[in-house]
Amino acid sequence: MSTQPDLLYSEEEEALRAAVRDLLTDHCDAAGVIARAETDAPHDLSLWKALTDGMGLAGLLVPEDRGGQGATHREAAVVLEELGRAVAPVPYLTSAVVATEALLACDGGGELLAELASGRRIGALAVGLHTAPGGALTTVRAENGTLHGEVSAVADAGVADVLLVPADDGGLYAVEADAVTVTPQTSLDLTRPVATVAFDGASGRRLGDAEPAVRRALRAGAGLLASEQLGLADWTLTETVRYLKDRKQFNRPVGGFQALKHRLAQLWLEVVNLRAAARAAADALATGQDADVSVAVAQAYATSVAVHAAEEALQLHGGIGMTWEHPVHLYLKRAKADSIAYGTAGAHREALAELVDLRAP
Template sequence: MTTQSTQPDLLYSEAEDDLRAAVRSLLADRSDTASVLVRAESGTPYDPELWKALAGGIGAAGLLVPEKLGGHGASHREAAVVLEELGRSVAPAPYLTSSVIATETLLALDTQTEAVAGLLTELAAGRRTAVLAVPLSASHDGHLPVGERRITGVADAAVADVLLVLRTDGLYAVETANVTVEVLTPLDLTRPLAAVTLDDMDAATHLADTETAEKAVRRGLLAGAGLLASEQLGLAEWCLEETVRHTRERHQFNRPVGSFQALKHRMAQVWLEVVSARAAARNAADALATDSSDAALAVAVAQTYCSRVAVRAAEECVQLHAGIGMTWEHPAHLYLKRAKSDEIALGTPGRHKEALAALVDLQAP
């Protein structure tokens, strides 16, 4: 049941600021841009120790899980802060896929059942990861791969312990040891994709009936799209800050290039867009946290806007770094690739714009 819409709170609480500081410190220590570059180029971007520290040490994996199931009983607002910081560092971690989408899907089921409660407890503790077996491009109001034997484009499947699979008779939990996971070559090297072939469903655990399962999956994808905007916000913020830093230090004609009017105008425009993106992302996180009746509307607005801001900021970062930004050694390309990948993740901006038009009863031209 959704609540009546109320005035959204876009400000960060003290607890959220403390959480941000802890996550940023951890990522600076274990996932700086140099180490992310090295791991991305090696083809094995994930750092198990980073995930162990983030999920279990800080407890980020259990933010959305109730305390009675071993979580922290926090909300989407706190999870959004974690994703902002992960976006700033383009850290290869299955947080969005496991701790948000899969967890939110499970929370929409009957958490009194042993299978669901047990899996949520394991996810909250960071002992296991789960991934919803749908393409990264799947949207909450679009086609779902019900009953498909081979599913292509599943993000983070290579590091998941459990897959949540939609079948014609409901939702199942399948150990990845019982499926074939073929790692693909993605555009975004920090969020690998895979093709999943469901070989053996005999050992799968049935979690919910068909109707409940589809509603739960769509809820998980809606939450994922809403909080993806926070990742895009963090990415855009880093790109802007790095660009400003570089143009202050880079000199031409005995002046910082950032003092040239044309460049100042470009960076000022990105700053305005980032500020607006922050408002949209925070509104979506708050709407999800309060279970607002306007949650779908807030998510559509956030994704329509934040997706394009992230791409714009990343493109400007590459352009205003000039020749340096075009090199493989500089991390700018990782941010551009993540931004382009996120742009089509969980629904394209165009699809969200169509959903937005339908929600406000605005006819397309």
């Protein structure tokens, strides 16, 4: 007999949140993120080291006997909420979640899994960021242990030490980053850049079967992306409310105008609903119960809320919101990029319809 999941945050999860938020407050200020986004190296590797070496957060999803912390997707979701609140330019979702989950599905990646769990190395799954769980993959050609071809729109490829590559023979291969050519692509999200990865005879070590590993990785990525989108939406709502309390027009706070109160109340309801959906997805991934359905529900809903929250923040901040110096543009760009990451809302609605047998006629 199944019991209803408890989606409230535990004391341990709240303590984890407080620790991560304190670290990000000290090491991930908005001005620094904006300045870094203007360079050729947008990733904050010193912050990554603090998150991984200092706090051990890269190994949350990895069992202790395999070199990790032995936590669950619920704890990883809390971390991603805080990273979303700060639009932190670190490869947590791509390495500590997606690449790690792919390795957990393979028998041959034990040493590499421990390296990713410790944060000593960064991994990236060589799949386009837009790929939905169960979606069509762009594979490279495997020929006598070497790989040939290219994959575009690979998130955080530029900072990865090792790439996990699906090949046309059905295998998932580990390829060292210095054996491939990584060409940055123009990315809307300046804090999670994408790149084209070209394989020209790169040697790869087969880890296991690609299909189940990639499916597992993308499902976890999509499910926990909702927590990042929740953190983003929560920050934009909180900052907008704070700004409208301070900003005055006609000698009264702008936030006192009824029309704006209604807009903010509507947005608050959307964020609360998103929290429920994101928590349900994280809990389902942790327990393995109805994970496909919960992930599809979360992603079918999260995109519109995150984008709406960021758009409202941009508009309601008035002129200052349109400037490069204010960080709200980073949140809108992340929200828009997230809206197609690991499948669009429409793709997840289609998947959900199949899962619950409510297909369109």
